[in-house]
Amino acid sequence: MRVGKWGESMKEQRFIITESMMDSLYGYNNAQYDQHAKRLLASRKLLAEIVKKVVPEFHDVSTTDIAEKYIEGAPQVGNIPVNPGLTNAVPSQIKGDRNEDGAPKEGYITYDILFHARAPGTGEPITLIINVEAQRTQVESTLGYHLMKRAVFYVCRLISSQKEREFEGKDYNSIKKVYSIWICMDSPSGNSYINYYKLEEKHLLHRYKEAAENYDLPNIVVISLGKKADKDKLIHLLQVLFNERKRSFDSKKEVLEQEYGIDMTPDMEKEMTTMCNLSLNISEEAMNEGRVLGREEGRVLGREEGLKEGENRALSRTAIRLLTMGLSVDDVAKGTGLSVEAVEKMKENME
Incomplete structure (x- = not known):
């Protein structure tokens, strides 16, 4: 699977978050x-x-x-x-x-x-x-x-x-x-x-x-x-x-109450609501990263030969962003399509 691919009539990069990366992000x-x-x-x-x-x-x-x-x-x-x-x-x-x-x-x-x-x-x-x-x-x-x-x-x-x-x-x-x-x-x-x-x-x-x-x-x-x-x-x-991750707060609350007889206290509801919101925000931020960067680079370069360069630059910036969020080198490489060596080099330059 090749990530960050440009279609013939598309100027938007499709960045893929793998299941392993989502496990890390949550x-x-x-x-x-x-x-x-x-x-x-x-x-x-x-x-x-x-x-x-x-x-x-x-x-x-x-x-x-x-x-x-x-x-x-x-x-x-x-x-x-x-x-x-x-x-x-x-x-x-x-x-x-x-x-x-x-x-x-x-x-x-x-x-x-x-x-x-x-x-x-x-x-x-x-x-x-x-x-x-x-x-x-x-x-x-x-x-x-x-x-x-x-x-x-x-x-x-x-x-x-x-x-x-x-x-x-x-x-x-x-x-x-x-x-x-x-x-x-x-x-x-x-x-x-x-x-x-x-x-x-x-x-x-x-x-x-x-x-x-x-x-x-x-x-x-x-x-x-x-x-x-x-x-x-x-x-x-x-x-x-x-x-x-796909189960809503209300659904989780229902499981606790009906299957386990656990009535959630206000403190429990507060913690679980915050966790659900954090998970949603983190995942959306990561998935939008590649799309936004791809559009920006495509508009700036605006040339056929520049599309590939824009793609690479966008993927590099996305990789750096994901590294700062705490993902492993292997996960970032899988998600962006960049080589492990390239991602390791980026991480070294960040330190």
Whole structure:
């Protein structure tokens, strides 16, 4: 497929946004969209749906009880630093309503959503991490690292940062169990899946069985959303909220209310409305970019031999624009028809 093609009687460039690029545009590298998505996901009702599905301690508990009885305090959104030496500097109680707007200028990484939950029947606090990544991809070449290794780092920090925060000195018996739950808006296999990672005991010589509660502390859950509709209740909910771009706000609200019994609060409606509007504005801006630039260049040059030059210049300007919006070199090359080498050169010149 050749993009940016000029028809015999046309003077308007047809710039094509690929599906991969649209996935990137909807929230990828957009701090404003990301922040609204995190605040929506931090609602107790949505967290209860996630916790019930992926945290074993809550499998037999109703989502209503999870939301109203077991989630303690107000979930923190973008407030608690991940970095060593900073997590413990925050007051010992993670509870509260000190939600701030995150920004790329911040000099440290924060957990997207962090809250305490009380295990049913025991009263034992379980620290849960709900982490939402706005880049919508697990592709290592795009991220610059393997997402699973980042998840391991986060869950280790959730354990180590408890010292002088959840327990003092050598009171290691007070270490709390943690869950780091990652919701990914794409899937390496193309299909939706939920994976669970935890420590397990293996006997290499003779047999001695350690009590599971002494080592079953760090837990990672990865929820990946595929392109196809899925019958799984949690996957369907997350796809409706974050991946179904053509579904209107009213339709999403209807799904939450009729299929999940979730009555949207005014705050939830505000966040979801803003997300829908941001998605529409971002996509329209990108799709119009090539058409507008193509017309401008065609009018200025006005010669048959100038049409090709105008096309190339328009595509180059479009590529630069898309790079500044955070798209990867590969996605920009696919969308504009330019070579990967040419786009890489543009990116180097921008730095």
